[in-house]
Amino acid sequence: MRKTPVKILLVTVLAAMFALFLVACSSGSGSSAASSEAASSEAASSEAASSEAASSEAASSEAASSEAASSEAAAPQNAVLRISTTTSVNDSGLLPYLQPFFEEDTGYQMEVTSAGTGAAIEKGRTGDADALLVHAKASEEEFVNEGFGVERVPFMYNYFVIVGPEGDPAGVANCATAADAFKAIADAGQTFVSRGDDSGTNKKELQIWEAAGIDPNGQEWYVNAGQGMGATLTQTAERQGYTLSDKGTFLSNDAKESLKILLGESDDMKNTYTMIAISPDKWPDTNIDGANAFIAWMTGDKASELIAKYGEEEYGEPLFYLIEK
Amino acid sequence: MNGKFAIEIKGLKKTFGERTVLDIESLVLESGLSYALVGPNGSGKSTLIRLLSGVEAATTGHVDVLGDATREDLAVGYMPQKSYVFGFSVFKNVAMALSSSGLGKNEVNERVNRALDAVGMADMADARGSGLSGGEAQRVALARLLVQDLDVVMLDEPTASMDIAGTMLVEGALKSYRERTGCLMLIATHAPSQAHRISDKAVMLSDGHVVELGDTSEVLSTPTSEAGREFLSYWAV
Amino acid sequence: MEELIQAFSLLFTPGSELSQIVLLTLKMSAFSTAISTAIGVPLGVCVGLYRFRGKRLVMRILNTLMGLPPVLAGLIVFFILSRSGPLGTLKLLYTLPAMVTAQVVLITPIVCGLSATAISGVAPLVHETAHGMGLTRRRELACLLYECRSQLLSIMFVAFGRSIGEVGAVMLVGGNVQYKTRVMTTAIMLETNMGHFEYAVALGIVLLVISFIINSIALSLQERTSAPEAQGAWSASRGGKLGGGR
Numbered sequence: 001m002r003k004t005p006v007k008i009l010l011v012t013v014l015a016a017m018f019a020l021f022l023v024a025c026s027s028g029s030g031s032s033a034a035s036s037e038a039a040s041s042e043a044a045s046s047e048a049a050s051s052e053a054a055s056s057e058a059a060s061s062e063a064a065s066s067e068a069a070s071s072e073a074a075a076p077q078n079a080v081l082r083i084s085t086t087t088s089v090n091d092s093g094l095l096p097y098l099q100p101f102f103e104e105d106t107g108y109q110m111e112v113t114s115a116g117t118g119a120a121i122e123k124g125r126t127g128d129a130d131a132l133l134v135h136a137k138a139s140e141e142e143f144v145n146e147g148f149g150v151e152r153v154p155f156m157y158n159y160f161v162i163v164g165p166e167g168d169p170a171g172v173a174n175c176a177t178a179a180d181a182f183k184a185i186a187d188a189g190q191t192f193v194s195r196g197d198d199s200g201t202n203k204k205e206l207q208i209w210e211a212a213g214i215d216p217n218g219q220e221w222y223v224n225a226g227q228g229m230g231a232t233l234t235q236t237a238e239r240q241g242y243t244l245s246d247k248g249t250f251l252s253n254d255a256k257e258s259l260k261i262l263l264g265e266s267d268d269m270k271n272t273y274t275m276i277a278i279s280p281d282k283w284p285d286t287n288i289d290g291a292n293a294f295i296a297w298m299t300g301d302k303a304s305e306l307i308a309k310y311g312e313e314e315y316g317e318p319l320f321y322l323i324e325k
Numbered sequence: 326m327n328g329k330f331a332i333e334i335k336g337l338k339k340t341f342g343e344r345t346v347l348d349i350e351s352l353v354l355e356s357g358l359s360y361a362l363v364g365p366n367g368s369g370k371s372t373l374i375r376l377l378s379g380v381e382a383a384t385t386g387h388v389d390v391l392g393d394a395t396r397e398d399l400a401v402g403y404m405p406q407k408s409y410v411f412g413f414s415v416f417k418n419v420a421m422a423l424s425s426s427g428l429g430k431n432e433v434n435e436r437v438n439r440a441l442d443a444v445g446m447a448d449m450a451d452a453r454g455s456g457l458s459g460g461e462a463q464r465v466a467l468a469r470l471l472v473q474d475l476d477v478v479m480l481d482e483p484t485a486s487m488d489i490a491g492t493m494l495v496e497g498a499l500k501s502y503r504e505r506t507g508c509l510m511l512i513a514t515h516a517p518s519q520a521h522r523i524s525d526k527a528v529m530l531s532d533g534h535v536v537e538l539g540d541t542s543e544v545l546s547t548p549t550s551e552a553g554r555e556f557l558s559y560w561a562v
Numbered sequence: 563m564e565e566l567i568q569a570f571s572l573l574f575t576p577g578s579e580l581s582q583i584v585l586l587t588l589k590m591s592a593f594s595t596a597i598s599t600a601i602g603v604p605l606g607v608c609v610g611l612y613r614f615r616g617k618r619l620v621m622r623i624l625n626t627l628m629g630l631p632p633v634l635a636g637l638i639v640f641f642i643l644s645r646s647g648p649l650g651t652l653k654l655l656y657t658l659p660a661m662v663t664a665q666v667v668l669i670t671p672i673v674c675g676l677s678a679t680a681i682s683g684v685a686p687l688v689h690e691t692a693h694g695m696g697l698t699r700r701r702e703l704a705c706l707l708y709e710c711r712s713q714l715l716s717i718m719f720v721a722f723g724r725s726i727g728e729v730g731a732v733m734l735v736g737g738n739v740q741y742k743t744r745v746m747t748t749a750i751m752l753e754t755n756m757g758h759f760e761y762a763v764a765l766g767i768v769l770l771v772i773s774f775i776i777n778s779i780a781l782s783l784q785e786r787t788s789a790p791e792a793q794g795a796w797s798a799s800r801g802g803k804l805g806g807g808r
Contacts, residue, residue, distance in 0.1 A: 115755055115757070116755040116756055116757070118755070118756040118757035118758070119754065119755050119756060119757035119759075120757075121757060122757030122758075122759065123757075126759075196740060196752075197752055197755050197756055198755075198756040198757070199755075199756075223656075223737075223739055223740075223742075224739060224740035224741075225737055225738060225739055226738040226739070226740060226744060226748065226749075226752040227733070227737065227738050227752075228755070231733075231734075231737070235656060235737050235739075237645075238644060238645050238655050238656070239656070240645070258645075
């Protein structure tokens with residue numbers, strides 16, 4: 001008699017968990033449509049608020065310079081633009097740096113979320129973003145081919161760097177290519193910390209291992225950290241090992257105090273950043289106008305100038321280079 | 326402990342902040358007698374018992390032991406108003422009171438059974454302490470005292486949660502315990518009728534002061550103080 | 563659904579990464595719980611039992627620490643165990659002991675505060691009773707612990723639950739290293755970051771099921787220590803007089 005309630009409880013809880021799981025699974029189709037709907041209505045209300053603010057501002061400054069009013073772009077229909085990007089872009093501070101210029105010029109409000117490349121692209125698939133700014137060619141092509149993205153717009157690049165301890169016990173600094181460097185690390189049995197999170201950097205790293213003809217998985221010296229670039233760099237510094245990083249994140253991370261760039265700018269370490277507008281065919285609610293405005297602005301002269309300058313002041317060199325048009 | 330002794334209370338005072346709950350200039354309790362501590366609620370009965378038992382410290386004043394004994398010689402037992410019974414068996418609850426007595430196992434068992442019998446709880450020796458009713462808990466608490474050899478027994482409303490039958494049983498147990506041990510017994514009670522049945526002397530408290538002291542029958546029939554008359558008038562009806 | 567089936571079948575495949583992660587998670591939580599109980603309960607008993615100067619301050623500090631953000635606990639342990647930290651030479655960062663240490667920092671105040679509250683609830687009654695019976699201090703303490711046994715047991719399982727579900731501190735000091743320090747919660751974080759949302763939810767459900775099983779065991783243990791026999795006492799007391807009852 002005592003056991004029956006326990007059984008009922010068990011069944012109830014399992015059923016509840018099952019229901020929860022079904023809800024989670026269906027988010028790929030039905031429920032996220034609802035959520036994007038909610039997001040768009042939210043956007044509409046905030047747009048109303050902003051246009052109201054703009055009009056009252058215009059009224060008060062009517063007598064003042066008309067120049068200010070004209071430089072303020074007319075508020076677009078759907079003012080909220082959701083950009084999903086990778087941690088490396090966000091951690092480098094590029095988007096926060098560009099954001100006020102973009103918003104002033106176009107009247108859009110940028111909402112940036114950052115995650116590993118895998119998750120960043122997945123947000124495009126689930127309709128939770130209007131534009132992507134990522135760096136993983138194969139995944140991007142797959143994404144566009146599936147019809148989720150309009151087209152890939154590569155617009156800037158930088159180089160991955162191999163960072164390691166000052167002493168460089170594996171002799172990476174003397175290598176010509178990244179593949180050679182990885183081989184040297186493996187031969188010396190030096191600790192290599194991998195992001196292991198399916199990010200663009202992680203994918204690049206795995207390509208280089210493949211090019212070097214080495215399978216690092218399960219090796220004692222190969223540490224699969226399963227974390228973002230920042231945390232991976234911290235772990236590399238603590239372990240005094242090697243890792244592959246994008247330059248921007250490394251230069252802005254405290255790890256640079258006990259690690260140094262040992263190899264950079266070799267051809268097999270080029271890192272190209274691409275923008276993709278989410279196709280309205282898959283997600284009708286997506287802010288395609290905003291996405292197009294973002295891509296146009298980012299590839300325009302003003303943004304090019306800003307990007308080319310970014311990082312020079314702080315690190316003595318630009319963090320990103322523009323692809324020549 | 327054999328021989329005569331007395332407990333002398335001098336200038337005993339207990340205050341909580343501004344409020345004085347007990348203020349006794351002088352009071353002597355003699356061994357071999359049973360005292361009823363009477364008075365209305367809030368008159369300081371419980372406080373006096375708590376101070377004498379040492380579970381609470383007095384603000385000022387002291388308690389001395391006179392006669393053939395010193396404070397250390399006296400075995401003192403105290404039963405609080407709210408009886409708490411431990412979660413283990415009733416038997417173990419009572420046996421626990423003999424844990425420092427150094428008695429053998431057989432002796433302990435025999436005493437515990439006798440004490441439980443005296444309070445009418447013999448058939449519940451194996452019951453868990455946590456499932457008892459208020460009256461049952463009070464009887465177990467009483468058994469925990471009566472199982473010991475005590476020189477001073479203090480009880481705070483020992484029959485508060487009991488019916489008439491239980492009350493009579495407990496009063497009988499207390500009487501025979503006193504006859505057997507010759508201990509000093511101090512029983513706080515709010516009922517004059519109970520004081521009549523179980524005590525030789527009565528101490529009446531009012532607002533923390535001793536207002537009456539004497540033979541129980543005298544105190545309860547011809548009180549000398551205004552407070553005493555008022556208290557008893559409610560019971561006369 | 564596929565992911566859930568996949569997750570559960572992986573769970574019962576010996577040698578699979580998931581089963582290794584689950585075992586590590588249980589090991590970590592068991593150690594964290596055991597150590598924080600061993601430290602927290604005696605401390606909590608002392609705080610709950612004794613009156614001393616600054617007790618209110620201690621209680622306030624304890625209550626604050628009960629809400630200690632896991633990341634902060636992790637950061638503190640990180641700085642201590644880091645290469646440049648005071649215990650850097652032990653090379654404990656990114657190991658199981660580091661994760662357990664961070665969790666002990668996190669959980670001990672909770673165990674301590676909860677046991678102090680549990681103890682102080684019954685301590686005055688037990689003290690008065692024990693004093694009246696003439697029990698020694700040691701025996702009184704034993705009785706007090708016995709009276710609080712089921713509360714102390716549930717506090718242990720609160721600690722276990724906190725430990726098994728915690729992610730911030732273990733991520734920081736454990737580093738989420740595959741086969742070494744990756745536990746259920748950090749694995750869920752990783753799958754989420756990789757965009758494997760459904761598999762992440764499946765892992766979450768596996769974690770919930772494990773928690774549920776452990777809590778069920780705890781509950782039945784608790785029932786066995788208190789409830790059934792109390793009910794026995796009830797039926798004995800009533801049954802004897804009313805002639806059977808139900």
